Amino acid sequence: MTGSFRHLRPVLAFFLLERRGALLGGALLAAVTVLAGVALLGLSGWFITATAIAGLSSATALAFDVFAPSAGIRLLALGRTASRYGERLVTHDATLRLLAGLRERLFRGWAGPGAARLLLLRPARLLFRLTADIDALDSLYLRVLVPMAAALVTAFVVVLTLVPLHPALGLGAGAWLLLAGIGLPVLGALLASNPARRRAHANEALRARAIDLVAGQTDLVMAGRLQAQGAAIAAADLRQAASDDALNRIETGIGIGFGLASALLLSGTLLAVAALAEAGLIGTPVAALGVLIALAALEPFAALRRGALELGRTLLAARRIGPRLAPAETAPTVVRPAEPLLAVRLSRVAVRHDGAGLPALAELSLSLRLGEVVAVVGPSGAGKSTLLSLIAGEIAPDQGHVEALPATLLTQRTELFQDSLRDNLRLADPAADDGRLLAALASAGLRGDVEALPEGLDARLGENALGLSGGQARRLTLARLILRDTPLWLLDEPTEGLDGATARDVMARLTACGEGRCVVIATHVRREAQAADRIVVMERGHVVSVARRGEAAFKAALAALRPD
Structure with a gap:
């Protein structure tokens, strides 16, 4: 004692x-x-x-x-x-x-x-x-x-x-x-x-x-x-x-x-x-x-x-x-890129999770520019989600240097709370008025469903988003992503669990709303990677290839993904 x-x-x-x-x-x-x-x-x-x-x-x-x-x-x-x-x-x-x-x-x-x-x-x-x-x-x-x-x-x-x-x-x-x-x-x-x-x-x-x-x-x-x-x-x-x-x-x-x-x-x-x-x-x-x-x-x-x-x-x-209660580190682990049109630059980055025998990312270097859509593909455990968390600043590198613009990370889980639709949306922007909320819902394809509810934006969600279907819940998180309005979007399997039609509509809206931003999509699915300008293939924490649209390697990487 x-x-x-x-x-x-x-x-x-x-x-x-x-x-x-x-x-x-x-x-x-x-x-x-x-x-x-x-x-x-x-x-x-x-x-x-x-x-x-x-x-x-x-x-x-x-x-x-x-x-x-x-x-x-x-x-x-x-x-x-x-x-x-x-x-x-x-x-x-x-x-x-x-x-x-x-x-x-x-x-x-x-x-x-x-x-x-x-x-x-x-x-x-x-x-x-x-x-x-x-x-x-x-x-x-x-x-x-x-x-x-x-x-x-x-x-x-x-x-x-x-x-x-x-x-x-x-x-x-x-x-x-x-x-x-x-x-x-x-x-x-x-x-x-x-x-x-x-x-x-x-x-x-x-x-x-x-x-x-x-x-x-x-x-x-x-x-x-x-x-x-x-x-x-x-x-x-x-x-x-x-x-x-x-x-x-x-x-x-x-x-x-x-x-x-x-x-x-x-x-x-x-x-x-x-x-x-x-x-x-x-x-x-x-x-x-x-x-x-x-x-x-x-x-x-x-x-x-x-x-x-x-x-x-x-x-x-x-x-x-x-x-x-120890004082938090004042030095940020992620800094803004010095180059104007650069969204992300990773220089010889390594990340090892606590208790892991092998590094999740090892000697990884990668540059991404504003305005491009990048799909990160690879088998489970390749380090895709770790890469997104690193860029978002949620984990710190064990070595190397990370430069990235302000980012919003959309994880595989739909994090919605037992509260009103309005307050769930305002998590992204507390100052947003109803006009901005409805505009974001319209961009996400959910405005009509919300306006059809008797309470509208005041409608309350139950525990685990009870009251919304899986597709509606995902669209609501998409509306929250749009409200966040950062130049860098990081999407971890954004259509996982959705039916084909809903998933294709969500991807189309993400692509349209992401115009001018850098959008990084970690995926196993072909429909999510088809919108990419580049495909980054990862294995065991390394980038093994990068293919641009129109190249044979790009088509081969798409063909290796799970079909819609």
Whole structure:
């Protein structure tokens, strides 16, 4: 667990960078609140005791000043209420703003080169971890840092208050506060580390398996795995319940420990002030003040109990999130070509995917010009999709140099969201008005279908583009591509899964809308390569030939492709 604390450094650095003033202000208000409560209890005890003693004779009763202590009690009570309100307001506002900034930083990080591709491999698991881990970090400030600051300040003030009574009493109380007040939460954190992590993993498994049961119920029934899936969900639930039970037992034990520690501190203080009072070194009211301060001294440390139990989960979240909080590289991996009509230039580029034995691209050099359509062909695994991702800037080269104009990549998957048609289109251009949206839909051949809907552009798509056919979904992504309006289009098998007529219409519209741009199409299909001015043939990450339209090699490359 000790090694895991290093993962907190980037998180704490982010906290201080984003909201340093609010965080320190919240901790200060928390300390003021606790101190006001301790002072209120001590002063009230002193006042009640002094008033009772003063009332034993008329002379002392008349001479006793009740106004100053009662005013102090009222001031402390009002101050405690105000500081408590301010502390809650400042700390929760700072936490919510921090988490919002953290979400933005991390989501931007997942949109960076390479990260988005990793996210696509396990989207549900990674997104759940991302949201759950961010939520877990709120306890780091609210339940660990703020109570710790308040507790340490309280211990310091308690020592300063008790030392004038007797130095040994003050120093002994301070040592006990640090030993028990810090030791018990640390012990709780160590004991709860494994159960907290097990609970987090069980919660992830429970959620994932429940989603699989709901989303894949038909497949599970067909495979005869429905009962097994239910058993897996029950097993994850049992693991989570066992972890909760272990955490509850640890919390109860730590609570008992704080109760015993507080009783020992109170007993020791009571014996000490009784001896001092008997020796005539302090009066009875002062003795009552000392006892009541000792009674409340451990309360701020007890507030650390909840944060200590959640520290294992917090450290797990920090370990996952921390590496992605590192400052992003400022130097772009893709630069604009120096030559005016050049769209892409690759110079001896090499790319190797993580864990791969062979490079996806090796010593690849290629130049593409504006206004030409280029088809990139080759067997599966030749590196076509990697080439498009490299040009788009989604992955960085391991060696070599990449120059490319701003590009839009249309992948094989149709990425549409459960939202309105208008908002799905505005992902490409948030400032586009309805006129531009309808014009793009018209260019994609989908305007008539949209205008026939009762809600028009406000029509909402279901999950996985429910409500649209495969051809309509592809046309919608084509409209989004048109709205993007970049000089370089990168299309990865743009008509895959469409029927012949729809596919030919989509290709015709792509060719017409791509006039004047550089259009690169990675394909296995003849109909997609027929529109090309050049065909680039790839094998095992190398360009083995480049053929222009009209050449025999061009016709041979077309003939080798899968027919429509």
